Amino acid sequence: MSLPFINTVAQNKYQAFNGFISFFSSAPLEDIYAENEKVKSLIDLSTNEVAFVITISGFQFKKSLMQEHFNEKYMESHKFPRATFSGKLVSSADLKTSGVHQVMVKGDIEIHGVKKTIEIPGTINNKGDNLTAESEFDLKTADFDIKIPKLLIKNIAEKVLVKVKLEYKANKVRDNINQDMKQPG
């Protein structure tokens, strides 16, 4: 009896090193926008687990003063250098098959030392050897203990739009080990 997962073409573990995450907040006086192009992530399609690590000081702003305040005053990146996410992809489709699949990403996100369980919609495009993950969602600064002084309420909005786009490549070495272990007796 041949089980579908022994198919040597389907990959299970994917990794991304230069993933893209941006955030944007609009306030009456000033728009704030920053991009991080060094997001690291792992996806394991055999368990549908996903994990992200984002280095806070890797966010690039147009205004260096804004970047300095972001790191030193708001995110305190010397105390909390990374933001992380660990969770699962929930989908009615089989993500191991190639094609575009809609998913719900459920898990714990930790920013500024505060952990929060979130559930956000996303898209996975499985192209066999590589994979693209995209998502757009809102986060509230107050949820993560990020204090915005009343003086700057007109400059910094309380809600932030986060955009995620990552290109993953199959982690072939590990997968071969997995394949061997999975051969039925």
Place this chain on the structure above:
Amino acid sequence: MLPKRITCALLGFCLVGVCFYGQETSLLDELNKGEEEVSKKITYFKSSRVILGPSVRQLAKGELQFRVSHLFGRISDGIQELYGLDQVFNVDIAFDYGLIDRLSLGLARSSDFDKTLQSNIKYSILQQSLANKAAFSLSYVGSINIRTRNYEVERDFVDRLEYVNQLLLACKFSDRLAGQLAPGFIHLNRVPTTKHPNSFLLTSLGVSYSVSPSASVNIEYQYIYPTFDSSIYDTRKNGLSIGMDIDTGGHVFQLFVTNATRLQTSGFVQQWNNDNFFKGDIHFGFSIMRSFNL
């Protein structure tokens, strides 16, 4: 009973899968194992000046900084003069522009008797971003000043010139504490009498302590070496300033008290003009700095 066989097979696979992954760390742990060094810019001081003297803080490329500094009269003059606030001893208006990340140029004009116009350059020689807390930064600051006053007696242009050279060495000791040591050499082409020196050796000592992410307390001491006539030199008149920086995002406000009577380096280095700090002859002052991105 096909469904049952597949169910059993699936269960069997799952068990194998669980056993294998049970030995592994979670995906997040795997990612966290990698220690990546992202070069972070270290902030030593909240503004481009410690209090009176320049700090190693460099402007970003395309950043235009506007500064207005104000020095009032003596607090010891009492309530009649509103503790010196009624008198303006010195106003300094400055524009500085970051040409590239390491280099900024600027112009400053002082309201002193000579109406000194200062052109200055700040070059960041060394910016050490280290993973551990101790970090160093070395910068050079140079100025060529022109005394622009319309003097009653004709004066050669060369007599109007002043030169300031200073090396700024800053060290960040911890998240909150930074210090700066700045030796300097100043030359004034024209001084009041032949007894007064044309050349000065100066070492400026500054300390900044961040009480909050937006505010810091600073102390600065301008030590002018007694290389000249002791009848003119007075140690107690070396500039001692204590102040506070408040960073509101767009502006940096500096509030301070000092015994210096001039805001520009070529001014307070003429320490015979300064007041005696410990006699209470100190002055309130403030600076407002605003940065624009061009």
